[in-house]
Amino acid sequence: MGGVFRGHQGPEMFRGYNFTITCSTQPQYPGGSFLLTFTSSNRTQPAVNHSAAFLFPAADDSHQGNYSCVYENYVFSHNFSSESELLSLTITDLQAQSVSPPAEYSVRLVNGTTSCSGTVEVFYEGEWTGLCPGWWDMMSEIKVVCRELDCGNPVSVSRGPLIEDGRRGVTMLRCSGDESSIRQCDIIEEHGVCNRGYYHHVTCSDSVRLVDGAGLCSGRVEVKSNQSWASVCEADFDRQDAEVVCRELGCGAPAALQGGLYGEGEGQTWDKEFQCKGKESLLLDCDTSDRKNNTCPPGNAVGLTCSEPDDVRLVGGGSRCAGGVERYDQGEWRTMGIKDWDQAAVAAVVCRQLGCGSTVSVLPGNTTRAFGVKCDGDESSLRECLRSHRLLPGITVICSDLLVQPDIFLTDSMGGVFRGHQGPEVFRGYNFTITCSIQPQYPGGSFLLTFTGSNRTQPAVNHSAAFLFPAADDSHQGNYSCVYDNYVFSHNFSSESELLSLTITVGLSSQ
Numbered sequence: 001m002g003g004v005f006r007g008h009q010g011p012e013m014f015r016g017y018n019f020t021i022t023c024s025t026q027p028q029y030p031g032g033s034f035l036l037t038f039t040s041s042n043r044t045q046p047a048v049n050h051s052a053a054f055l056f057p058a059a060d061d062s063h064q065g066n067y068s069c070v071y072e073n074y075v076f077s078h079n080f081s082s083e084s085e086l087l088s089l090t091i092t093d094l095q096a097q098s099v100s101p102p103a104e105y106s107v108r109l110v111n112g113t114t115s116c117s118g119t120v121e122v123f124y125e126g127e128w129t130g131l132c133p134g135w136w137d138m139m140s141e142i143k144v145v146c147r148e149l150d151c152g153n154p155v156s157v158s159r160g161p162l163i164e165d166g167r168r169g170v171t172m173l174r175c176s177g178d179e180s181s182i183r184q185c186d187i188i189e190e191h192g193v194c195n196r197g198y199y200h201h202v203t204c205s206d207s208v209r210l211v212d213g214a215g216l217c218s219g220r221v222e223v224k225s226n227q228s229w230a231s232v233c234e235a236d237f238d239r240q241d242a243e244v245v246c247r248e249l250g251c252g253a254p255a256a257l258q259g260g261l262y263g264e265g266e267g268q269t270w271d272k273e274f275q276c277k278g279k280e281s282l283l284l285d286c287d288t289s290d291r292k293n294n295t296c297p298p299g300n301a302v303g304l305t306c307s308e309p310d311d312v313r314l315v316g317g318g319s320r321c322a323g324g325v326e327r328y329d330q331g332e333w334r335t336m337g338i339k340d341w342d343q344a345a346v347a348a349v350v351c352r353q354l355g356c357g358s359t360v361s362v363l364p365g366n367t368t369r370a371f372g373v374k375c376d377g378d379e380s381s382l383r384e385c386l387r388s389h390r391l392l393p394g395i396t397v398i399c400s401d402l403l404v405q406p407d408i409f410l411t412d413s414m415g416g417v418f419r420g421h422q423g424p425e426v427f428r429g430y431n432f433t434i435t436c437s438i439q440p441q442y443p444g445g446s447f448l449l450t451f452t453g454s455n456r457t458q459p460a461v462n463h464s465a466a467f468l469f470p471a472a473d474d475s476h477q478g479n480y481s482c483v484y485d486n487y488v489f490s491h492n493f494s495s496e497s498e499l500l501s502l503t504i505t506v507g508l509s510s511q
Contacts, residue, residue, distance in 0.1 A: 011127075012090045013059045014101075019126060023069030023084065024051035032073030039065030047071070064091040105170070105183045107131070107148055109202060116151035116204040122170045122182070130169035131182075139216065139384050140177030141185070142202055148181045152205030152224070153216055155250040158330050205249055208283045210304060212262045215380030217251035217306040220262040223270050223283065230270040233296035234259030240278035241286065242304050248282055252307030261303025269296045308353045308381040314397055318441050321356035321399040322489065324365040327373075327382055335370035336382070337392025345377035346385070347397040353381045357400035360491050365394035403495035406438040406447070406484045410500065416472070425503040426472045436482030436497065437464035445486030452478025460484070477504040 013019050023034040027050050034052040036043045045052040056063055069084040102123040110128075112118025120131040131145075142154040175185040209229070213219025221237065222229040242254035276286035313333070317323030325336045325346070338346045347359040372388035379385055410417055416430025426432045436447040440463050447465040449456045458465035469476055482497040 011087065012092050013063065015059055015061075015091055015093055017059055017126075018055065018057040019059060019063075020053050020055050021067055021069075021087070022051060022053045023071065025071045025082070026050070029073055029075050032071055035070040035072060036067060037070060038063075038067040047073075059091050061091055064089060101126070105181070105187070107145055107182055109145075109149065109204075112201070112203075114206050116146065116149060116206045117202065120145060120202050124170050132169035132171040141175045141182075142204070143177040144175045144179045144182050144185060145202060146204035147179075149204065150224075150227070152207065152209030152222075153249050155203040155205055155248075157202050203250075206282070206284075208245055208248060210245075210249065210262075210306075211265070213303075213305070215308075215384060217246070217249065217308055217380065218262070218304065220265055221245060221302050221304050222265065222267075225268070225270060228267060229265075230268045231265040231296075231301040232270045232274075233291070234300045234302040235296070236270065236273040236291060237302045238274075238276075241274040241276045241283070242306075243278045244276045244280045244283050244286060245304060246306035249306065251309055254304065255307045256303075256305040258303050260299035260301060261305075262301075263303075264298065264301045269301070307355075309383065312350060312353050312382050314350070314354070314356075314399075317396060317398070317489075319402050319404075321351070321354060321402045322397070324394050324396050325350055325373075335365075335394045337370040337372045337390070338395050339372065339374070339392055342374045343395050345375040346373055346382075347395070347399075348377045349375045349379045349382055349385060350397050351399035354399065355401070360398045360400050360402070360493075361489065363396040363398065363489070365396040370394055398489050398491070400493075401495075402441075402488065402493045403484060403486065404439050404441060405495055406436055406482045406497045408480065408482045408497040408500045409435055409437075410502065411435060420503055420505070422503060423501045425505045426476070428472055428474075428504055428506055430472055431468065431470040432472060432476075433469070434467045434480055434482075434500070435464060436467070436484070438484050438495070439463070442486055442488050445484055448483040448485065449480060450483060451476075451480040460486075472504050474504055477502060 021036060023036060025047070032047040034045055034047055036045075036052075036054045043054055045054065065088075067087045067089060070081055071083075072079065072081045074080075104123060104125075106123040108121050108123075108128070109116065109118035110121055121128040122131050123129075139154050139157065142157045146152065146154050170187060175182070179185055207224040209222050210217070210219030211222055221232045223232060224230075237257070239254055239257060242257050246252060246254050271291060272288035273291050274283065274286050274288055276283070280286050311328040313326050314320060314323030315326055325338070326333045327336050328334075336346070343362045344359065347362045351357060351359050370391060370393075372390045372392040373382065373385050374388070375382070375385035410424045410426075410432060412426070412430060412432045416427040417432055418425055434449060436449060438460070445460045447458055447460055449458075449465075449467045456467055458467065478501075480500045480502060483494055484496075485492065485494045487493075
């Protein structure tokens with residue numbers, strides 16, 4: 001009936017409301033019974049699924065006092081018993097309370113460092129209880145929790161133990177991420193402990209957020225001011241400010257900063273100019289000054305795109321763009337397990353997050369079974385995908401940008417090469433050499449030197465190739481680039497260097 005609330009001295013019960021005291025124990029032996037002891041009298045019930053619920057209708061003063069659960073069982077030809085801690089209950093008048101109890105399915109974060117971080121709890125049937133993930137859990141559920149609490153973007157989430165102090169929990173099957181409250185998500189009311197762990201600790205940004213973007217790391221910058229969110233004018237925000245915001249939101253370095261990129265918003269505009277040094281942990285730790293202009297012209301609400309977090313890597317493939325999928329989670333790198341029919345979508349997200357182009361192939365990876373991940377394929381980063389405690393085999397992902405970019409440089413043995421105003425120049429009649437090289441990744445391969453007149457190919461020896469040009473003339477003037485080709489993982493890959501623009505000049509004219 002919603003008559004239980006947390007008072008200053010512990011749980012309190014409104015007079016006239018019914019309530020239930022539940023005794024439970026971790027599974028050890030079948031059977032047994034619970035004796036509920038309290039000030040006025042005792043009650044006994046057999047243990048069913050290791051618990052017993054004692055209903056008290058119409059609370060009055062006789063119900064005020066100290067309660068404890070004594071679990072008794074006959075095991076190994078002896079009687080054993082174990083007693084819980086005391087629960088001290090106060091009965092109070094509804095009219096005496098200045099506040100009403102929380103609404104059903106209200107949510108809160110407790111034991112955190114700010115009002116926007118901590119363990120997730122849900123008010124259900126008169127008590128605060130744990131929030132249990134479904135078989136899959138994902139950042140979109142935490143988006144809803146952060147939004148309901150009027151916090152900013154979700155930054156991180158971790159699971160607690162599989163059994164946490166015997167409390168029952170409320171299970172969320174799935175949220176789209178657009179809901180304003182968890183009441184709008186699919187919910188199962190669990191009457192036992194969470195069998196998949198509680199959401200142990202959630203961190204939302206406290207006073208800055210990115211809205212209307214493509215993912216967690218892009219959107220219009222908004223700052224919380226006087227309990228409402230305000231857009232920031234482009235003139236009041238620079239790259240050092242952006243570095244602080246990206247860090248606060250658990251993203252990578254700023255990639256783009258532009259006014260009007262993600263719309264204008266409907267609220268007010270922040271009335272200060274930020275003056276961050278770039279090293280602060282929080283945007284509101286930065287210095288501010290009064291704005292130079294009192295208005296922010298349309299199209300100038302600043303939009304920010306941060307790079308994706310550096311929490312995914314591919315290992316064992318000889319390249320940052322090939323290997324087994326691992327994600328940094330709760331202080332360690334962990335293999336990600338993927339079902340067969342989810343492999344293509346997960347691989348697409350991994351390649352995108354790493355800036356490694358598109359997926360070329362997915363191969364069997366680490367046979368060790370690991371926590372599962374499931375993506376739709378269009379997410380910006382792996383942390384936006386669903387995660388599960390189900391153990392699944394890992395995979396190896398091969399992305400298109402497998403090879404690093406080769407280098408191209410110009411040398412000579414006759415002293416005919418020099419640095420001109422527009423780039424390297426060679427005296428007519430002198431020989432010169434263009435060298436292509438690449439950092440060691442895979443053995444073999446070849447270099448194609450492309451230039452205006454024609455192309456030349458050489459095998460890579462010690463990861464480089466030297467192309468000699470005797471007696472330079474006007475036909476050698478133009479743009480050169482090195483293309484490194486190699487056959488790896490049953491596919492052809494290539495990578496091209498930057499352009500080298502070469503000028504051929506008369507020796508005397510350069511004196």
